[in-house]
Amino acid sequence: MRSEPSILHLDLDAFFAAVEQRDKPSLRGRPVVVGGIGPRGVVSTASYEARAFGARSAMPTHEARRRCPPGTAFLGGRFAAYRKTSAVVMSLLREVSSVVEQVSVDEAYVDLAAGEQRDLSADGVRLLGEELLERIEAETGGLTASAGIASSKMLAKIGSDLEKPRGLVVVAPGRELDVLAPLNVRALGGVGPATADRLRTFGVETVEQLRRLALPDLVSIFGEAHGNGLHRLARAQDDRPVVVERETKSISAEETFETDVADRARLESEIARLAEGVPAARRRVGLRPHGDGQGAPPRLQPADPLGHAAARHRPGGRGHRPGHPAAARRRRQLRPAADRRGGVRTHHARPGRAGPGAGRARSRRARPGVRSRRRPRRTSAGRHGHRGHARSGVADRRRRRARRARCRLGVGSGRGRVTVRFEGPLTGPGPVRTFAVDDPQLEPADPPDWRPEPVA
């Protein structure tokens, strides 16, 4: 936490919907919903008019249709237009400071303390923020944004959300805990539905109540990293720096089928199709290109025909003993009845390989699993200390059951391979099969002068 309010968080208001309303005057003043418009689509952004009827982002589109009146516009989205407008805003931010961390297409942090000396008093940064919001409005054709300015990223982000739309909140140093105390724990970054559910069982709903839980209790409930993170967040302890570039660590491709797919052959061909796009996507983000970038498309081949690995790690199978009769039965029974989603993911695409740009990447990467459970890790609510998981619990088990019932097709990854797992309800005969996608582009070394391409 800094001694001055020198971190600004900017968030564009109902961004996708606002771009649509700007470009199509007939939509102004009307409810607009942007997102997936298919039978299984979800809402990306609802305009404020649509929010008045209860439409929200992440809501299934059919639910938004049910809530909104006739005349509501449901749009699939024009991402090129959104990116173009976003670029205008980001360049305005870079005029304010050279240290701008773009978090997503409509959100960024700005370090006001970087570079030239400026007035970092509460009044000074308020004036700066006011001018910034005006410029954004003028240069984007009327789009509004909200900003929070505070002594940490956490408080800046919370501030930008407090008076949306077109809000500007400066959290004066020393006032952080007062701002935080009455908020619901969900306002804290890293507290999602699972953590909030779990906290509620301990009678904790607000940040103030969270602050009364002792650190050892939080750690025993949520584990080392998440427990420590919650303890710090509740006390407004956050010293994450604003960083200009973020390294891409994994790429994936995923699609939800319009209708559930129960046919194994069809499933395999869909996965193969998705997998073919992965090397190209990887090149696009500058992750692990090699040679001239040409290579054979990935192939699917059976890797573990009996599905032992998949069975061992099935949800609910933790602590499962391989010799147990129930385990053998479960192995025989594993077969998805239907899948609604397919996907392929690669990540940590070049573990342990040297190459220009790779040194920094490797040193920053927390290698999965390389971690002693006895030695307390230095955790912080900073870069990644406040994420984690909630163990077991009724809600947790309920969710796991729901996941199985949805027949999700899960996808994992490994060194130099993409593995595809099938998950489904434990019904019917037939083994689960794990497939490896051979990707020749993962192996060869980079040319010595290779540099990652900037992420678009």
Place this chain on the structure above:
DNA sequence: TCTGGGGTCCTAGGACCC
């Protein structure tokens, strides 16, 4: 027919080694 698609990070636990 409730719940997309792109990511990040953390943790449990098995295999293996000393």
Place this chain on the structure above:
DNA sequence: TCTGGGGTCCTAGGACCC
């Protein structure tokens, strides 16, 4: 030979974010 501690490497699973 047995037992166990401690560490590393890796996979799978889960929570969370926009």
